[in-house]
Amino acid sequence: MTKIKSFWLMKSEPDVYSWDDLVSEGEGTWDGVRNYTARNNMRAMRTGDGVFFYHSNIGVEIVGIAEVSEEAFQDPSDETGRWSAVRVKPVRKLPRPVTLKQIKADPALADMDLITKFRLSVSAVKPAEWDHILKLAGS
DNA sequence: GCCAACGTTGGC
């Protein structure tokens, strides 16, 4: 069976949980998501999928690449049984962070869910967008 | 099942 890799973007406020926190932990549980669209994206994740790690509020930029290390399971912080969590691990830091400003200014990225559904904390990234951002990052 | 009120996210 062919494994098709998908790409995602996950937002985190760096003063709550930053890229450096993920690196020092080695692996992070992504829980506490209480939005159905975000949850459905998490349930669609497969081990090895690429994840852009985005800092919201402070920095407001994509800072690193992570990958899905454990597929959706029951969110341990939820008692209703409705919500899911995944686990991710860091792959590498981007040589140059890609800012929201850059993304907004780039016609090739104007349709990203990050822009069109800006309040969504877990969004899908198209392969072309993934490659384009890697180029902007000098990676 | 509609929709107004409310709460939260997140850029600025």
Add this chain to the structure above:
DNA sequence: GCCAACGTTGGC
């Protein structure tokens, strides 16, 4: 700290 966008809740 403000406020726009928008998801969720709850009254009817």
